[in-house]
Amino acid sequence: MKILVINGPNLARLDIRDSSIYGDFTYPQLVKFIEDGATKCGFMADVRQSDEEAQIIGWLHEAADAKIPVIINPAAFTHYSYAIRDAADLVKSPLIEVHLSNPMAREEFRHTSVISGIATGTIGGFGPNSYILALEAMKSLVNK
Numbered sequence: 001m002k003i004l005v006i007n008g009p010n011l012a013r014l015d016i017r018d019s020s021i022y023g024d025f026t027y028p029q030l031v032k033f034i035e036d037g038a039t040k041c042g043f044m045a046d047v048r049q050s051d052e053e054a055q056i057i058g059w060l061h062e063a064a065d066a067k068i069p070v071i072i073n074p075a076a077f078t079h080y081s082y083a084i085r086d087a088a089d090l091v092k093s094p095l096i097e098v099h100l101s102n103p104m105a106r107e108e109f110r111h112t113s114v115i116s117g118i119a120t121g122t123i124g125g126f127g128p129n130s131y132i133l134a135l136e137a138m139k140s141l142v143n144k
Contacts, residue, residue, distance in 0.1 A: 001042065003138060004063045005034055005131070006056055007049040008075030025128055037132045041139040053081055060087035069093040069142055071134045078103065078113045089118040094141040096134040099124030 015026040025033065031047045038045035050056050056077065063070045070091050077084050078099070088095055097115045102125030116122045120141060123133045 001044070001142065002068055003038060003043040003045050003135075004059065004068050004070045005038075005045050005047040006059055006070060006072040006074075007047070008056060008073055008077045009051040011073060011075055012049045012051075030128055030131075033128050034131045034135075037135050041135045043135065043138070045135075053077060053083060056084055057087040060084070060091060064090040064092065067093050069138055070095045071098055071131065071138065072096070072115070072119075073098045073100070073131075074115050078115055080114065082114055085114045085118060088115055094120040094138055096120055096138060097122040097124075098130045098134045100127050100130055101125060 011030075012027045014030060027049065034047050035045045048059060050059075056072075056074070060070065060072075062068075064087075070088070070093065072088065072095065074081065074084055074097065078097070095118070097113065097119040099122075103113065113122065121137060123130045123137070126133060
């Protein structure tokens with residue numbers, strides 16, 4: 001089964017971001033980690049990243065139309081993109097929000113997610129393992 005993993009702005013730049021928050025992975029290492037984890041869960045992961053809101057919205061529309069489950073790390077868009085929220089709400093397959101860091105342990109403006117209210121669930125604070133936890137949760141959801 002195909003699963004779409006969407007990563008938002010600045011995640012392709014993990015190698016130069018604060019490793020105490022985002023970990024030591026480069027983005028290509030993160031992609032491989034996700035793909036390997038997906039394979040172990042019986043999924044084929046299509047991992048994508050964009051710094052552009054419109055592109056992420058298009059990918060969510062694609063997932064909604066094809067009924068593809070989604071794991072999304074909206075990154076900074078988490079806190080204010082109602083357009084991404086509305087597009088994510090169109091996805092009727094399970095949609096899990098993930099974060100490498102724990103937004104609630106960070107700056108106050110990061111405490112609000114406009115995505116979590118429509119997501120099947122939210123996982124954050126476990127570094128790259130947040131994606132593995134989301135994949136395991138997704139496996140359980142799609143096998144119901």
